Amino acid sequence: MNANLLIAQGGGPTAVINCSLYGVIRQAQANGKVHSVLGACHGITGVLNEQFIDLGAQEEAVIEGLKSTPGAALGSCRHKVKGSDCPQILEVLNQHEIRYFLYNGGNDSMDTALQLHRLAQRDRYDLKVIGIPKTVDNDLPETDRCPGYGSAARYVAQSVRDLGMDIRSLPTPVSIFEAMGRNAGWLAAASALARRAPDDAPHLIYLPERVFNPDQLLADVQRVYERLGWVVVVVSEGIKLANGAPVYAHGGEAQTDDFGHALPGDVGSYLANLLSTELGLRSRSEKPGLCARSSIELASAVDQQDAEAVGRAAVDAARAGESGVTVTLLPRTSADETPRTGLTPLEQTANKEKLVPENWITSSGNNVTDEFCAYVRPLIGKELMEYVRF
Amino acid sequence: MNANLLIAQGGGPTAVINCSLYGVIRQAQANGKVHSVLGACHGITGVLNEQFIDLGAQEEAVIEGLKSTPGAALGSCRHKVKGSDCPQILEVLNQHEIRYFLYNGGNDSMDTALQLHRLAQRDRYDLKVIGIPKTVDNDLPETDRCPGYGSAARYVAQSVRDLGMDIRSLPTPVSIFEAMGRNAGWLAAASALARRAPDDAPHLIYLPERVFNPDQLLADVQRVYERLGWVVVVVSEGIKLANGAPVYAHGGEAQTDDFGHALPGDVGSYLANLLSTELGLRSRSEKPGLCARSSIELASAVDQQDAEAVGRAAVDAARAGESGVTVTLLPRTSADETPRTGLTPLEQTANKEKLVPENWITSSGNNVTDEFCAYVRPLIGKELMEYVRF
Numbered sequence: 001m002n003a004n005l006l007i008a009q010g011g012g013p014t015a016v017i018n019c020s021l022y023g024v025i026r027q028a029q030a031n032g033k034v035h036s037v038l039g040a041c042h043g044i045t046g047v048l049n050e051q052f053i054d055l056g057a058q059e060e061a062v063i064e065g066l067k068s069t070p071g072a073a074l075g076s077c078r079h080k081v082k083g084s085d086c087p088q089i090l091e092v093l094n095q096h097e098i099r100y101f102l103y104n105g106g107n108d109s110m111d112t113a114l115q116l117h118r119l120a121q122r123d124r125y126d127l128k129v130i131g132i133p134k135t136v137d138n139d140l141p142e143t144d145r146c147p148g149y150g151s152a153a154r155y156v157a158q159s160v161r162d163l164g165m166d167i168r169s170l171p172t173p174v175s176i177f178e179a180m181g182r183n184a185g186w187l188a189a190a191s192a193l194a195r196r197a198p199d200d201a202p203h204l205i206y207l208p209e210r211v212f213n214p215d216q217l218l219a220d221v222q223r224v225y226e227r228l229g230w231v232v233v234v235v236s237e238g239i240k241l242a243n244g245a246p247v248y249a250h251g252g253e254a255q256t257d258d259f260g261h262a263l264p265g266d267v268g269s270y271l272a273n274l275l276s277t278e279l280g281l282r283s284r285s286e287k288p289g290l291c292a293r294s295s296i297e298l299a300s301a302v303d304q305q306d307a308e309a310v311g312r313a314a315v316d317a318a319r320a321g322e323s324g325v326t327v328t329l330l331p332r333t334s335a336d337e338t339p340r341t342g343l344t345p346l347e348q349t350a351n352k353e354k355l356v357p358e359n360w361i362t363s364s365g366n367n368v369t370d371e372f373c374a375y376v377r378p379l380i381g382k383e384l385m386e387y388v389r390f
Numbered sequence: 391m392n393a394n395l396l397i398a399q400g401g402g403p404t405a406v407i408n409c410s411l412y413g414v415i416r417q418a419q420a421n422g423k424v425h426s427v428l429g430a431c432h433g434i435t436g437v438l439n440e441q442f443i444d445l446g447a448q449e450e451a452v453i454e455g456l457k458s459t460p461g462a463a464l465g466s467c468r469h470k471v472k473g474s475d476c477p478q479i480l481e482v483l484n485q486h487e488i489r490y491f492l493y494n495g496g497n498d499s500m501d502t503a504l505q506l507h508r509l510a511q512r513d514r515y516d517l518k519v520i521g522i523p524k525t526v527d528n529d530l531p532e533t534d535r536c537p538g539y540g541s542a543a544r545y546v547a548q549s550v551r552d553l554g555m556d557i558r559s560l561p562t563p564v565s566i567f568e569a570m571g572r573n574a575g576w577l578a579a580a581s582a583l584a585r586r587a588p589d590d591a592p593h594l595i596y597l598p599e600r601v602f603n604p605d606q607l608l609a610d611v612q613r614v615y616e617r618l619g620w621v622v623v624v625v626s627e628g629i630k631l632a633n634g635a636p637v638y639a640h641g642g643e644a645q646t647d648d649f650g651h652a653l654p655g656d657v658g659s660y661l662a663n664l665l666s667t668e669l670g671l672r673s674r675s676e677k678p679g680l681c682a683r684s685s686i687e688l689a690s691a692v693d694q695q696d697a698e699a700v701g702r703a704a705v706d707a708a709r710a711g712e713s714g715v716t717v718t719l720l721p722r723t724s725a726d727e728t729p730r731t732g733l734t735p736l737e738q739t740a741n742k743e744k745l746v747p748e749n750w751i752t753s754s755g756n757n758v759t760d761e762f763c764a765y766v767r768p769l770i771g772k773e774l775m776e777y778v779r780f
Contacts, residue, residue, distance in 0.1 A: 159681045285679065286677060289675065390445075
């Protein structure tokens with residue numbers, strides 16, 4: 001009987017999700033005991049539908065090209081696994097002689113992986129289930145950082161630095177830059193790296209970890225404007241009012257995904273109009289949205305290494321007989337170190353969110369601390385572009 | 391009496407506006423007859439307020455750094471010159487012994503330059519006024535292309551290619567990418583370069599040159615979705631309904647600038663909600679906005695050369711005794727050629743807009759032709775990032 005390995009990608013893609021796929025393929029190929037390396041098309045739905053790709057049969061150029069290809073090369077999904085799906089999933093895995101199942105995703109995918117692990121244990125089916133972390137939101141617990149975050153963080157920081165150069169030179173004095181992040185503000189927070197001097201953009205950063213108060217925004221923007229004549233504000237798409245309502249909903253109905261999470265609207269645009277109306281300041285908004293997680297030219301080399309490392313570590317863990325665990329990244333101890341990985345039970349990460357720690361947000365709630373910057377700086381790779389001024 | 395040169399930057403910055411500034415400084419320094427090279431802070435308002443920078447006195451590293459610095463290094467403005475301002479402007483120029491005035495901007499700046507040229511002629515003040523074209527909108531007449539456009543076009547094309555890789559791998563099937571462009575669709579049109587194969591993103595492109603019909607959008611998106619399962623739509627921010635109302639206004643009041651132009655709102659977000667409501671397709675929008683014109687990492691090397699060339703040509707024209715003209719770029723005849731420039735009277739460009747030609751838009755009104763792609767491809771510089779697929 002063969003021991004095949006199946007890898008699937010779940011949730012929103014990142015700029016480096018295919019680096020993890022690359023790591024899995026290469027590590028499995030290097031390990032003589034894995035017979036075939038298969039990929040499931042569109043996450044767990046590809047398993048249900050028996051849509052597999054023989055990854056080992058791909059051309060070398062395609063496998064190498066994965067390292068610099070955005071999107072989820074296998075296709076992703078947001079399908080919520082139902083209890084009724086599980087017997088069918090196990091049957092398919094068995095039919096294809098799959099003994100190693102690796103799921104590369106975020107909180108929801110870890111939940112799916114956990115269900116499969118438990119089901120396999122219950123049914124005494126020899127299946128090793130390993131999670132591989134991935135999310136631009138950086139909100140998985142237990143791991144020092146999530147592959148995908150460093151690249152999106154680099155994109156946000158560079159874009160806000162660029163935007164600041166544009167806005168400071170113009171009489172359109174206010175721009176609201178909207179960063180992804182429904183409940184965790186990690187990406188918006190990373191914009192702090194755009195600054196070289198205290199008065200550089202971004203001047204104000206609002207995260208969903210704190211209650212958003214529109215009156216504070218108005219007062220904060222007015223104060224910065226009076227001092228500098230221009231203001232760049234960064235907000236997480238998911239900032240919420242005191243009553244818990246997301247600012248982006250502003251009274252309307254939000255679309256929801258298959259997991260019932262509300263899909264963010266355009267909070268930046270809404271706030272720009274608020275500033276224009278209330279303060280009389282011409283204001284605009286920028287929302288790169290998914291572009292922030294799909295740019296390879298602005299990706300972080302450190303993040304790419306992390307992503308490949310967690311893929312390789314997942315193969316090693318599965319081969320070592322682990323199951324029901326997810327790979328984690330350990331804190332970096334030096335700038336040039338090879339990524340160090342660990343393992344943690346899937347229970348610790350499934351459906352849990354790691355928010356930006358309270359003490360990394362300033363007491364005013366409109367900025368992040370130097371400690372946060374020290375955390376994120378190494379993750380974005382090489383230095384941002386430096387610009388001159390008269 | 392000295393003959394000083396003054397350069398000002400007007401309107402919205404581009405990723406290469408400072409390449410033109412660099413060209414002006416270097417060409418003026420190379421020309422023994424220009425005494426000092428001054429820069430006006432914040433466009434024509436810097437002249438009114440006598441806020442000048444001695445560009446020749448700047449450190450070499452700063453001058454060299456201009457070539458890769460976004461925003462308008464001198465500061466820009468959107469001040470509409472009033473007749474009453476003009477005597478004061480001429481007096482300031484005279485006081486500072488300025489004989490060459492170069493204005494680097496778009497339609498509005500060319501209008502200001504024209505007024506100054508006429509006033510100087512009327513008052514028999516020896517002033518050479520030369521326009522230097524600049525706009526990401528690519529909407530200046532007479533010139534083959536506008537410096538700034540190639541870089542923003544590259545940004546849009548690369549971002550839409552990246553976005554397509556993300557969206558095609560996800561079950562969120564529709565994204566609307568909003569590109570800058572109030573009346574001219576050049577930037578949105580450039581997204582066509584993102585495609586390598588016919589079914590690649592973008593599937594639909596809507597420009598302000600054609601009346602926008604929401605019912606056609608719904609039918610177009612439904613058709614593409616049924617065939618492919620995912621749809622990337624690119625719209626110009628300024629698309630308009632049959633009654634002339636911009637789609638972004640959707641009944642509300644739009645902010646206006648000092649020239650009375652309406653400031654675009656978020657048409658992409660509005661249309662995503664429309665698609666979600668009317669077709670039941672989960673839809674989202676991306677709007678990089680000003681980021682598209684301020685990214686140096688995604689800038690076009692060809693555009694940077696063009697921008698420097700028009701700056702140098704403006705100095706040459708002024709020194710040759712020309713006035714009341716603007717520099718133009720001549721069509722490229724080969725891929726590697728040095729940019730060739732010409733001159734045209736300011737009357738030909740001031741307050742005039744060059745739209746995307748009718749025959750470069752498909753008859754269906756939701757795409758551009760191969761002829762357009764052949765025009766724009768050389769302007770974005772090196773090839774876009776190529777990605778692999780299984």
